[in-house]
Amino acid sequence: MKTKEKTCRSDCPVAGALDIFGDRWTLLIVRDLLKGKRRYGEFLESGEKIPTNILASRLKRLETSGTIKKVLYSEHPPRAEYYLTESGQELGKIVKAVFVWGRKNVASVKST
Amino acid sequence: MKTKEKTCRSDCPVAGALDIFGDRWTLLIVRDLLKGKRRYGEFLESGEKIPTNILASRLKRLETSGTIKKVLYSEHPPRAEYYLTESGQELGKIVKAVFVWGRKNVASVKST
DNA sequence: GCCTCTCACTTTCATTATGCAAGTGACAAA
């Protein structure tokens, strides 16, 4: 019955996907996960310097959408590591394609 | 000499690419271009109802980055059509991958 | 026990971006 949890912009899969990762930070987190980063503090260390509140909100959104999974490695104090789910791995392929595209087509990056 | 026009977030190609299309609208315009849409008014008709000022700013950014090209089909009054450049076509492949990912992994879209 | 430190966030708040609506300029048609 409940097909949609909230009013969507459209029924287009591209729009739906962008509602999950259509911003300047989310795919950078996926990139870091592909690099093997697992913990909150590690994501903060990346060169782009994501603000802590943004990181927290994006991790939450990725988890809610089933793209990543939060796994506790300590109960007391609560400490967690983040992993890509299967759909997250598939999103990883897109991130790799974005990497290739950016290396070839972004002016400020082409000139290595 | 002038390697970067402005301070970038990092030298990562993914970050550079997201500075061009990392938002909730830009890839929808590319999607529409893939569908054969060419004119301003056509982009406005899409189901997501992009605001006119956002559309104008995104078209400008895509043109500046060399992803699309604006071609006048009338001088007086000035009327234009937009086309994907070569790098835009390559970005189109990513949009198609996003479509496939979204259809498979976005809850509000899966249930068709 | 007490103090300091780390990790993983949360909160605050000024700044920026978004998005709705109305306005503008250049014509074409009636």
Added chain:
DNA sequence: TTTGTCACTTGCATAATGAAAGTGAGAGGC
């Protein structure tokens, strides 16, 4: 002359972003 269309631009209220400080749950040293 009036109306209409296309492609934007402008104004403004609201929402998102981002810098920085704060919080809570312990761990480790003395």
